[in-house]
Amino acid sequence: ETGVTQTPRHLVMGMTNKKSLKCEQHLGHNAMYWYKQSAKKPLELMFVYNFKEQTENNSVPSRFSPECPNSSHLFLHLHTLQPEDSALYLCASSQDFQYREAFFGQGTRLTVV
Amino acid sequence: DQQVKQNSPSLSVQEGRISILNCDYTNSMFDYFLWYKKYPAEGPTFLISISSIKDKNEDGRFTVFLNKSAKHLSLHIVPSQPGDSAVYFCAASGASGTYKYIFGTGTRLKVLA
Numbered sequence: 331e332t333g334v335t336q337t338p339r340h341l342v343m344g345m346t347n348k349k350s351l352k353c354e355q356h357l358g359h360n361a362m363y364w365y366k367q368s369a370k371k372p373l374e375l376m377f378v379y380n381f382k383e384q385t386e387n388n389s390v391p392s393r394f395s396p397e398c399p400n401s402s403h404l405f406l407h408l409h410t411l412q413p414e415d416s417a418l419y420l421c422a423s424s425q426d427f428q429y430r431e432a433f434f435g436q437g438t439r440l441t442v443v
Numbered sequence: 444d445q446q447v448k449q450n451s452p453s454l455s456v457q458e459g460r461i462s463i464l465n466c467d468y469t470n471s472m473f474d475y476f477l478w479y480k481k482y483p484a485e486g487p488t489f490l491i492s493i494s495s496i497k498d499k500n501e502d503g504r505f506t507v508f509l510n511k512s513a514k515h516l517s518l519h520i521v522p523s524q525p526g527d528s529a530v531y532f533c534a535a536s537g538a539s540g541t542y543k544y545i546f547g548t549g550t551r552l553k554v555l556a
Contacts, residue, residue: 334486372447373487373532373546386543420486430475430536432544434486 333357336421336435343411344443351406351438353421362404363432364396365420373420379404380426411442446470447535449547457555462520464550466533469514473535477544478507478518481530490531491518523554 334355343349355362364376378386379398393415395407404421418439422432448467456462466476474495479487493500493507493516500507506519520527530551534544 336486339484370548372445372548373534373544375543422486430492431477431489433489434479436484436486 334421334423334433334435336419336438338438339436340439340441342441342443343408345411345413347411348407348409350408351419351421351440353404353406353435355402355404355421355423355433355435357423357433359423359433360401360426361424362398362401363422363424364404364406365422365434367418367420367437369417377406408440411440413442416441445547446473447533447545447547449531449533449550451550452548453551453553455553455555456523458525459522462518462523462527462552462554464518464520464531464533464552466516466518466547467514468516468535468545470535470537470545471514472537473545475536476507476509476516477534477536478505479532479534479546480527481532481549487532520552523552525554525556528552528554 337352361380365373367373375388376390377396382398393410397405418437420437421435424432446469477492478490480490481487491502491505491507493509498509509516530549532549533547
C-alpha cells in the first residue's frame with residue numbers, strides 16, 4: 331500500500347478515444363499533482379491542485395483535462411490524444427502545495443495508437 | 444534548457460562499495476534538493492533531501508552533499524546493496540514554499556552482487 335493509488339496501470343487508446351486516469355491518495359494530503367514522464371526526459375509537472383483548487387496548469391494542451399472532486403481524488407481526462415502523448419503519467423500528493431516531499435503513485439503507462 | 448542535469452545515465456557498482464550519483468543545476472534560486480528512487484513499474488519514492496542552508500544530510504546509508512558554489516549535489520550510498528539497484532532522480536525546487544520540482548533525467552544504478 332503506497333498511499334497513492336493510480337488506475338489503470340496500463341492503458342492503450344486510439345487517437346479518437348476518450349479515457350480517464352484515476353488517482354486516489356489515502357494520506358490525508360491536501361495537494362495533488364499530475365506529472366508526465368516521457369522516455370529519456372525528466373518528469374514534467376502538468377497540473378497542481380491544492381485544497382481541490384487548480385493552482386497550476388503548466389501549459390498543458392487542452393486534450394488533457396484534470397478534475398479534482400475532493401482532496402483524495404484526482405482524475406486526468408484524455409481525449410483526441412496524439413501518439414507523442416504516450417508516456418508514464420504519475421500522480422503525486424503532498425501535505426499541501428508548500429510541503430516539500432511529494433509521494434508518488436505507481437503511474438499509468440499510456441500508449442496512444 | 445535543462446536546469447537539473449544528471450550526466451551519467453547509468454552506473455555499476457560492486458556490492459559493499461560506495462555508489463556516488465551526481466547532479467548539477469544551473470539555477471541559483473534553487474534552495475531545496477531531493478533525491479527519489481524508482482524501481483521498474485513503481486512510482487518514484489522519496490529518499491533524502493537537503494536544504495541550501497546545509498552542505499550535508501545523512502540518513503543511514505544515504506548521504507547527500509551540496510556544493511552551492513559549484514551548483515552540484517551528490518548522493519552517496521555506503522555500503523551499496525543489490526536492493527539499491529534502481530533509477531535515481533535528483534530534483535530541485537526554488538524559492539521557499541514552492542512545490543515546483545524540476546527533475547533530472549535520472550541515473551540507473553546497478554549494484555552487482
